[in-house]
Amino acid sequence: MLEAEFDKFAGEYEQAHAASIRLSGEAPQFFAEYKIADIAARMARRGEKPRRILDFGAGVGNSLGPMRAAFPESDIVLLDPSAQSLDIAQARFPGQASFQAFDGQTIPFEDGQFDLIFTACVFHHIPEEMHVGLLGEIGRVLKPGGSFFLFEHNPWNPLTQHAVRNCTFDENAVLINAPQMQRRMAQAGLTRTKTVYRIFFPHFLARLRPLERYLARLPMGAQYFVHAVKPGP
Template sequence: MPSATTESQPVDAQAAPGKIDFDDYSASYDTLLHESTKLYAEDSEYFARYKVDLIKEATRHPVRRVLEYGCGTGRNIAYLQTAFPDAEIVGTDVSAVSLEVAATANPKARFEIEREGMALGAFDLIFVASVFHHIPPLERPTVMRTLAGRLAPGGSIDIFEHNPFNPVTRRIVSTCPFDADAVLLKPAELRALFQSAGLKLTRQVYCLFVPPKLSWLMPLEKHLRWLPLGGQYWISASQVR
């Protein structure tokens, strides 16, 4: 893997504003997300379906417990339940108000307020979608070590992040109110975080190349995953054996 000493520096870290309180956006989250992402997809649910479908297709190990770290209002939870119908689905977040929304919409899932030192047990799949760019850079290693400590033997941590090399992504982030505190990560920084937590990298691909209105081009995406121009990237890791 390339050295993270230069490439891994956070994008626009010097300009990062104060921390966003997602309690303030829990009621309007879906509307704001739709407004911010309609340049790419009219249906904002598309992003949840897309990522969970990728995870389901790639997962080869048994999945009995799934954690979505930073689940927010639970937009991904129903798709995770459909993808892994026999698994216990747990969502955590720092926003108590968002978790109330998530629990109402997903009564069969379990939700917990994310806090330091909490005991949740081990998970076969830990799913993190567009969360790390909200975590202050100095806190990211601690969060990754926390996630590594929750990973069951043979399981995987799958993290999706915004691709800072994609101009459409940067525009979406710059216009989204709840991304006001975003400090985008280059892939090398996320790889370094995995490795510093003692995890073995198993996958890095780029995704979200084709907007839904051009769905007939979707089969081409699997051939473009090496190209660093997708709207997001996806990195997976497992425990070192």
């Protein structure tokens, strides 16, 4: 999670991302919006209104627009090791969040500060030996009873493999399947988890997407998320 590696691609992130997902028929914003919509729906079902939200590995802020729309009353913090990426995010969304750089290892907040923590396709950039430690840090700053949503690319989906192979900023990526991720979360103390697979149909089959709720356990979606709830005191 080297700052220089992320800074290298900060200015060209949007173009590189759009090129890598061209086969899906969707723009990058589609992927940001569906993730936040999923989170908002699950939070609403749980009756939760997060007061404070952390976007872990927020990059250039692609999730901030839909997150601000979904949670207009929440305090939102964007956290990333790339100061250059955060500068771009702040220029795009002035005054809509707090922007916090960190060293890639220790989250610079006290215990139990956030009701909701979200990370989108970040952990495949992080060396495996750091996963449990960072997940433990996320659990530390999450409030008891709070929700953590971790979205990742599904390595069992061939189109996902194609997109990652053809993305310049994914050149060092190591994809993680959902069972592996759940085990690492459990090692970090996040044991109450549920996995949902997402994005089974490209844009030209978008009319079939309402069927995805019946496919959520099928490990062939292009992406997945793991929802963890931190145990209470």
